[in-house]
Amino acid sequence: MxxxxxxxxxxxxxxxxxxxxxxxxxxxxxxxxxxxxxxxxxxxxxxxxxxxxxxxxxxxxxxxxxxxxxxxxxxxxxxxxxxxxxxxxxxxxxxxxxxxxxxxxxxxxxxxxxxxxxxxxxxxxxxxxxxxxxxxxxxxxxxxxxxxxxxxxxxxxxxxxxxxxxxxxxxxxxxxxxxxxxxxxxxxxxxxxxxxxDVPTAELVKVAANAFLATKISFINAMAEVAEVSGADAVALAKAIGYDERIGNKFLRTGIGFGGGCLPKDIRGFMARADELGVGSAVEFLRNVDQVNLRRRDRVVSLANTELGEVSGKAITMLGISFKPDSDDLRDSPALEIAQRLQAQGAHLTVHDPVSLVPLASRAPELSSEQDLMAAVKSADLVILGTEWKQYREVDPAELGELVKTKTVIDGRNVLDVARWQQAGWKVIALGRNIQNG
Ligand SMILES: NC(=O)C1=CN([C@@H]2O[C@H](COP(=O)(O)OP(=O)(O)OC[C@H]3O[C@@H](n4cnc5c(N)ncnc54)[C@H](O)[C@@H]3O)[C@@H](O)[C@H]2O)C=CC1
Ligand SMILES: O=C(O)[C@H]1O[C@H](OP(=O)(O)OP(=O)(O)OC[C@H]2O[C@@H](n3ccc(=O)[nH]c3=O)[C@H](O)[C@@H]2O)[C@H](O)[C@@H](O)[C@@H]1O
CATH class of the missing domain: 3.40.50.720 (NAD(P)-binding Rossmann-like Domain)
Structure with missing residues (x-):
């Protein structure tokens, strides 16, 4: 055709x-x-x-x-x-x-x-x-x-x-x-x-699907907030509830939350449209979904400040800057927003990402970047994992540990092998978890 x-x-x-x-x-x-x-x-x-x-x-x-x-x-x-x-x-x-x-x-x-x-x-x-x-x-x-x-x-x-x-x-x-x-x-x-x-249903199916997916992620991230203050572990919780087939284990990965060119703008657009139609209250919960999601970014900025005393003048390496792995899309990327906020507070950010450094240069020219992973972490006071690219999950923490100034990592995506990183001498901080570092 x-x-x-x-x-x-x-x-x-x-x-x-x-x-x-x-x-x-x-x-x-x-x-x-x-x-x-x-x-x-x-x-x-x-x-x-x-x-x-x-x-x-x-x-x-x-x-x-x-x-x-x-x-x-x-x-x-x-x-x-x-x-x-x-x-x-x-x-x-x-x-x-x-x-x-x-x-x-x-x-x-x-x-x-x-x-x-x-x-x-x-x-x-x-x-x-x-x-x-x-x-x-x-x-x-x-x-x-x-x-x-x-x-x-x-x-x-x-x-x-x-x-x-x-x-x-x-x-x-x-x-x-x-x-x-x-x-x-x-x-x-x-x-x-x-x-x-019919046409309105087809239009609605799309925004409803994205709203549901966003809600699922914010649900587990809301549990992460509770886990952080109660000694619980949101990763283990997600696994435990996910065994129930009615809940399912997909889209329950807790971390710095959702970004990209679709989920964030689609839930906001849905709220605005529902308001115009006079049924804003029907999807008012999406405001919470959005807020829970954005609070995860605040949480990383606050953890970095707690860890470093204050971030001003400190060297921070962000591993991964796109909104998800296998993409160079920086639209509403949680890792990018966190990096920009820390840089605005006076930290010296170095960003590593396998494919996103070219779009990053035009999108956020204030951030330094480094193509070589080892060079990117050199002398870092803090490493933050912002996007769960495979190469970060597989990297040898002992090798990285020899290059950084301080062996502290915030795992923003809950993908690192905590025991392995700790054995290599790292302090591991993760969202939604209370990890005991020796
Ligand atoms: N990115 C994704 O994974 C998905 C996106 N969508 C939806 O698809 C739509 C497009 O999204 P993206 O491709 O991500 O956006 P995009 O911004 O990457 O692409 C839109 C393209 O349309 C072009 N364009 C603008 N006005 C035009 C015109 N009058 N005639 C011809 N081309 C024009 C722009 O130059 C741009 O290249 C959005 O509504 C999005 O919500 C839906 C499913 C998946
Ligand atoms: O409308 C769209 O454009 C598309 O939006 C999403 O697709 P996409 O944005 O490509 O990526 P997702 O895999 O949905 O991830 C979105 C964000 O949620 C985050 N996420 C995903 C899953 C999860 O468990 N936890 C979590 O934080 C990802 O890191 C990413 O930032 C939907 O999954 C697609 O079905 C839809 O077509």
């Missing part, structure tokens, strides 16, 4: 490659000249395991091409996927839907009568109905608009796109259902559940 993907960020670039992998003829549209040029040359403008090689492979087949704007060729597509950003609006909790509106209105000037427009961006409930009104008015006919939210995770984005848990589609008409079933046919043939819903 002829497919156009609009907006080639983390979601859109992945979706375009995934569609080409399924055998479709794909055009990707991206107005940012830097991203467009990189993608056209087969270079992924962000880190995503496996997507770089898949991009090179699909480009070579000639089935994937990129453009800055719509033209007659893209206008002939049978389906258009809208994948533009919906960031948090400045000075507000609400989602900024201006990019989606602009992409939809622009597309309405090109879209064919039989083509389907499938929105994949995460939007406040009610957005699709508003877009349809605007698109119909510009196109002069009944545009086949549908909402098809995406559930991929960064770090496993391509795999999640090609082998999703489910495909959710909200449609206004049956023609859209059929075209969407056709585009995903190879995935559906493998037995992936296809949920055909």
């Amino acid at each position: 002829k497919v156009t993907v609009i907006g080639l960020g983390y979601l859109g670039a992945t979706h375009a490659v995934a569609m080409a992998e399924l055998g479709h003829e794909v055009i990707g549209i991206e107005p940012d000249p830097r991203k467009l040029s990189a993608l056209s040359q087969g270079v992924l403008p962000f880190h995503e395991p496996g997507l770089d090689t898949a991009l090179t492979k699909t480009l070579a087949t000639g089935k994937l091409t990129f453009k800055a704007a719509h033209d007659a060729e893209s206008a002939a597509s049978e389906i258009f996927f809208i994948c533009v950003g919906t960031p948090q609006r400045a000075g507000s909790d609400a989602a900024d839907t201006s990019y989606v509106i602009s992409a939809a209105e622009d597309l309405a000037r090109w879209v064919g009568r039989d083509a389907v427009v499938a929105g994949k961006s995460t939007v406040p409930v009610g957005t699709a109905a508003e877009l349809k009104k605007r698109m119909d008015a510009i196109a002069g006919f009944d545009v086949h608009l549908a909402w098809n939210p995406e559930f991929l995770r960064e770090g496993t984005a391509l795999e999640d796109s090609l082998r999703p848990d489910r495909i959710v589609v909200g449609t206004f008409d049956q023609h859209s259902v059929q075209v969407i079933k056709n585009v995903y046919a190879p995935i559906l043939e493998s037995g992936t559940p296809f949920l055909e819903l």
Whole structure:
């Protein structure tokens, strides 16, 4: 099928490659000249395991091409996927839907009568109905608009796109259902559940899923707060409750909390939208979810100050700066916020991260960085593990211990082998735990 993907960020670039992998003829549209040029040359403008090689492979087949704007060729597509950003609006909790509106209105000037427009961006409930009104008015006919939210995770984005848990589609008409079933046919043939819903439900499924995931993480981090003052251990607690199948053991990893371009802004956008709809109190608990999450960052800043007397003038190494491993995404990264706050208090931060130091240089130029892990910890008064990259879990604590000034580590993700680090002479501090250091 002829497919156009609009907006080639983390979601859109992945979706375009995934569609080409399924055998479709794909055009990707991206107005940012830097991203467009990189993608056209087969270079992924962000880190995503496996997507770089898949991009090179699909480009070579000639089935994937990129453009800055719509033209007659893209206008002939049978389906258009809208994948533009919906960031948090400045000075507000609400989602900024201006990019989606602009992409939809622009597309309405090109879209064919039989083509389907499938929105994949995460939007406040009610957005699709508003877009349809605007698109119909510009196109002069009944545009086949549908909402098809995406559930991929960064770090496993391509795999999640090609082998999703489910495909959710909200449609206004049956023609859209059929075209969407056709585009995903190879995935559906493998037995992936296809949920055909009304449009508001499809929009809500996405924000509800992210709100639930955020709540689960904040739940265990709230238990961590209680554990810290009661002598309990939140990691052991998570394991113990997770054996109950009704609770499950996933998404109960306690630590410095959730960040990224989605969970934080999606729960805030959900609260703002619920408020507009007059049911703000229904999701008021998400305010607590957000606050518990942000308090974990405060906790690390406070632990660092307690450990060092005060942080001013002290050398602190942050291991990992992206919001999660296997990603270079710095959007609302807990590790980044902690590093910036400690630096603002006068500490000398050195950041190590396997892939995020280039985006970090433009995002937070005030932070020093070091590509070599051993050099990064040299003479440190304190080491903080901010992102649980595999190499930090596997590093030899004895080797690191020879380089630092003081062998104290705050494990912000509860992934270090405490006994091993202690045997190497380290004082180990972790969130939600009361670790006895000899
Ligand atoms: N990042 C992720 O893992 C996931 C993101 N989402 C949702 O997908 C949407 C996009 O997120 P990301 O890809 O992370 O954002 P992003 O910021 O990485 O990418 C958005 C892209 O859209 C482009 N764009 C903006 N206006 C445009 C227009 N009028 N026409 C064409 N392109 C335009 C931007 O230049 C940018 O490259 C958001 O709603 C997000 O919540 C959903 C699931 C997963
Ligand atoms: O809407 C989105 O963009 C996506 O948001 C999340 O995916 P992602 O942000 O890539 O990453 P997650 O694996 O969900 O992790 C989010 C944050 O929570 C943290 N986390 C995760 C799990 C956990 O147990 N504890 C915890 O602190 C991670 O470190 C990370 O900072 C959802 O998992 C995806 O399903 C969704 O499509």
